Amino acid sequence: MDSKTPYPYMRCYCSICRKVGGSGGYAINLLAEANSLEILGADAKGVYSAVVDGKASPAERHFCKSCGSHLWLWDPRWPDLIHPHAGAIDTPLPTPPETLHMMLEFKADWIVVPDGPGHVHFQRYPDLSIEDWHKSHGLYED
Template identity: 55%
Template sequence: MLLQGSCHCGAVRYRVTAHEPVPFMRCYCSICRKTAGSGGFAINLGADRRTLEVEGEEHLSVYRARMPDGSRSPGERNFCRQCGTALWMFDPRWPDLLHPHAGAVDTPLPAPPAVTHMMLGSRPHWVEAHIQAQDDSFQEYPKASLAEWHERHGLTSP
């Protein structure tokens, strides 16, 4: 599925092909919450980095999160330096994969049949996790990847 996204001020626009376009995973970790999560969590999608086309690349900045041990995450959180919109995350350990933030995607996204709530152990007390009977929830990371979740639900996009 072709995704088009942009920042709030319009300085950055992008297009990317997503084989895992369903916004099913809510991450409550402090990094996602604080860099992209307005509801106390962030929702990331899976896309093919090789297909990424960016207009306004000169307005991008990258943040590499500080980890609890003081080191820096290899993950590159790309955002518009003009308005601060979190656009996508890229981790060089998986060079073909890009994680667009669902909140910056302008293309209508399919509704998930279920939601995976991850990193609930990091959820602040003021954030209510609306976990439904069909949802999965994890204190840390789930075992299934974005691709495996989409395959299990028959939602992988060609």
């Protein structure tokens, strides 16, 4: 897939990201163009829809049925976009100049979130979208 916003700068600590990732308490989602996605071995792909406030979310969380790795999120409310998980990408990704920690209101108590220079915290969503963050840092790739 193609992305103009390749920096994995944002960690989400919401309960859904924590649970589908099953690890350090967060997921890192990127932004890519949905029409650029090429899938090899599509028969090994499954889809999970999280339950939010008692209702199935329209967002589709795609995962590998063979190994359980979570691959990307796609949401019909924004059909042109796809959000691959940084941990599922095999090609090198650039190191971000800062890390945003979001949805901290929902993080597990045992998780210690890094603080200090280079770390920005948000109880819910950050002020900038993924695209706007990249543009504000001169990192948007046209």
